[in-house]
Amino acid sequence: MRSQIPAVILAGGLSSRMGGGDKGLLPLGDTTLLGHVIDRLRPQVGDMVLNANGDASRFDAYGLPVVADGIADYAGPLAGVLAGMDWAAERGATHIVSVAADTPFFPTDLVARLGQGRGDAVIALAASMDPKRGQVRQPTFGFWPVALRDDLRAALQDGLRKVVIWTSRHGAAEVLFDGYAMEPFFNVNTPEDLEQARAMAACAKAIK
Known part of the structure; x- marks a missing residue:
């Protein structure tokens, strides 16, 4: 289901564990990590x-x-969220969704479920289940009100970097994405992760 909410793809990191450069431009199947993210979003x-x-x-x-x-x-990612908020504000949007450029298998109903699952909360973050840690936030996948951009700007200028600290101040909801055959928020941080993503992509293609 398509909505008219705008989205920001976060690709502003340093990719230090990958040796630098743009992770999103790394090849995955017949396109790139970023290509998969765009096609999914x-x-x-x-x-x-x-x-x-x-x-x-x-x-x-x-x-x-x-x-x-x-x-x-x-x-960090909050700076990217803020850049997306400022861009969306110029277009008169009230909210924006964020996704990460290095996470090519996120749910195809991500946006709808974030919007529905936030309830009365002003911010919603995706979450998934980890066998060892339990429910884990996915802080780069969120539903954000543009009205909080000045608050976020001030927090960043004061040195805040942790997504969870800022979102907790505003009572963010967590929307659980569970029951998938593959980890939907698997992200590529290392060369080994990239090889795993290629295997996952090949497996998903074979299932179709």
């Missing part, structure tokens, strides 16, 4: 924007607008 949302730092032209092939962090020194 497009049917769920309205406009999309890519949050990335540096030369935006390296993403020209994807046909998306690119916005950089407005907070200096790689302030």
Whole structure:
């Protein structure tokens, strides 16, 4: 089910465990990690924007607008969320959804379920079940009100970096995504993760 809510794809990290560069541009099947993310997200949302730092032209092939962090020194995913909020505010949007550029198998009903599952909360974060840790937040997958962008900007300027600390201040809901054959929020941080993602993609293609 498609909504008109805009979305920001977070690709502004340093990719230090991958040796630097853009993880989203790494090949996965017949496209890239970012290509998978865009294909999965497009049917769920309205406009999309890519949050990335540096030369935006390296993403020209994807046909998306690119916005950089407005907070200096790689302030983490919240800086990308804020960049997305500012972009959405210019378009008159009241909310925005965020996803990560290195997580190619997130649910195809992510946006609808975040919107429905937040209840009366102003923010909703996705969560999944871990065999050892139990329910685990997925802080780069969220439903965010644009009205909180000035509050978020002030928090970042004060040095806050942890998503969970800021979202807890505003009573964020957790929406559990469970019962999948594969971990829906599996993300690629290392070369070994990339090999696993390729195996997962091949398996998913074979099942279809």
